[in-house]
Amino acid sequence: MSRGDLRLFVALDLPEPLREALMDVQDGLGVGREVPEDDLHVTLAFLDGQNPQVVEVLHDMLSAIRMVPVRLTVKGLELFGGRRPNLVAALVEKVPELAALQEKVAQAARMAGIDLPRRRFRPHVTLLRFPGALSPEGRERIAAYMAAHGDIALDGSEAVTFSLYQSHLRAGGPVYEALARYPLTAAG
Ligand code: ATP
């Protein structure tokens, strides 16, 4: 990322009931750096560092997306990072509406000239991050919580917007700034 570039990503905004349910999970885990309630999201496309000039055309492309709301259902928790876990995420069911929206967003980014790597979309909401190494106590706590609640199912409400965010990386954690928000409206 060069000087002056903006760190951008596009994400689905979570409905209030799901946010609240996920905050309860976060409280139960009680380890690491918690993602603030207002920052909970499902990343649709991580765009990395982009020249500020692409923002306008990207915004036009994203504004043109006409897709329906996405029902968000959480099915299980997962520790990401393999042998060095760095976060806990709630896995989101990849329903057709969500897969289709993710593809549209990726297409919009490419049409805006962004070179987006092709990777499998695994929709999730990051709940906690472990910026440093996890202590043995932390590991135990997570293992116990996952054993008890790792198969959690939260039957979701609908996401009705997605947003373009700029991420400002700070020592205490990232600050996400919403640059624009886009509606998902019922068909018909
Ligand atoms: P931090 O990196 O300080 O832990 P963060 O990951 O929340 O914080 P960003 O790195 O700016 O902040 O990421 C913004 C969003 O994009 C997050 O949802 C993150 O998971 C996702 N993301 C970041 N990097 C990638 C990547 N290389 N591939 C896919 N998604 C990514």
Ligand code: MG
């Ligand atoms: Mg990151």
